[in-house]
Amino acid sequence: MRDAEQTRQKILDMSADEIHKHGFTATSLSSILKRCKVSKGALYHHFPNKMELGYAVFEEIYTPMFLAMWKPAVEVDDPIEGLCQFFKLMSTESSCEEIVCGCPLNNLCQEMSAIDEGFRLRILNMQQQLNQLIAINLQRVSAQLRPDIDFTQVAYFIVASFHGSSSLSKSSQNKDLFTKVINELCQYLENLRNN
């Protein structure tokens, strides 16, 4: 057979990129098709409709990529330092275009959660996973932290601030803002320690 899995993957990858750049609704199937050099028939052979294609991108591309990013940052000996390094690495290593496009997953969440139930549930699930990941690992080193910490709350705050900084730099199309806000986020993190 012609390599079906490869075709599927190509569609998925290109879709992920197009959706990152233009958003889900604004991404047209024809633009994906053109980039893949694949026919519409092929696309609809692998995915029943656009929405399901979106779900697949969310589940098979964005979510794994996202968790693979956060996991090592937080499962390290000192998660506070791990997070700071992760954030700073992101602000130095990422290209300007990447930063300015925003976090692909966050973008998709913003756009789709209110519109489509299928997306909403997937998002909710992933959010809880991420929150637990962070909260548990902070709790693990709670001896080094201030006594009054609500771990779940702090975990949500970290994610919110990170996405906020990504959003800010996206809406101003200016990477420097990202760095600035990340700096302050790191200071907040350091302040969680008891001293």
Added chain:
Amino acid sequence: MRDAEQTRQKILDMSADEIHKHGFTATSLSSILKRCKVSKGALYHHFPNKMELGYAVFEEIYTPMFLAMWKPAVEVDDPIEGLCQFFKLMSTESSCEEIVCGCPLNNLCQEMSAIDEGFRLRILNMQQQLNQLIAINLQRVSAQLRPDIDFTQVAYFIVASFHGSSSLSKSSQNKDLFTKVINELCQYLENLRNN
């Protein structure tokens, strides 16, 4: 004449609401027209095209509303307390639907800044205004604050976190998350004081 200004305003108001709910691109002129009970001719009499209508909503509705919200919160005797109260009021007083729709201005920024230069410039301008507003008022009470504070950076962080919390609750469609993150943001603010 039939009250032209009133017609224009009605179009603007309804557009603002539709755009808040569905985003700029996803908002169709026909849906606005239907709600206003105004003809397409009337709309195109007052606005040259959809983009300009968007600009008008941004400038005449969102921006003033936005600044009117933040200004009093920060120009009060104690801006730290002012901000905390503002945030908490927002989390208690706002309806669930409102919260879950996200900040209208932030939504529009996310959606349009990368796509359209006209929006980008307006957004940039407004962002700087807001940042200065906050930074100046924090600096005003710098005697009460920690000595190591970078006011611009902190101001951006506050806005980013606020929008982040709004985004988080939007993407999970859950108001409680908003309250949680706002709580942590207030704690961060209190921590800016020197003690």
Added chain:
DNA sequence: TTTACAACCGACCCCTTGGTCGGTTACAAT
């Protein structure tokens, strides 16, 4: 009363979109 024009109307246009469907092609199994 006439006139001039801003304000408004809505049928129409073209374009793009997601989605369909009858047909073709490559390959594995028999």
Added chain:
DNA sequence: ATTGTAACCGACCAAGGGGTCGGTTGTAAA
């Protein structure tokens, strides 16, 4: 060599988008 079928093709479709334009209506000024 034959056959069955997964994989793929692309012309076609209806719906909805933004935008146009010739025409009508209300009203203030002359």
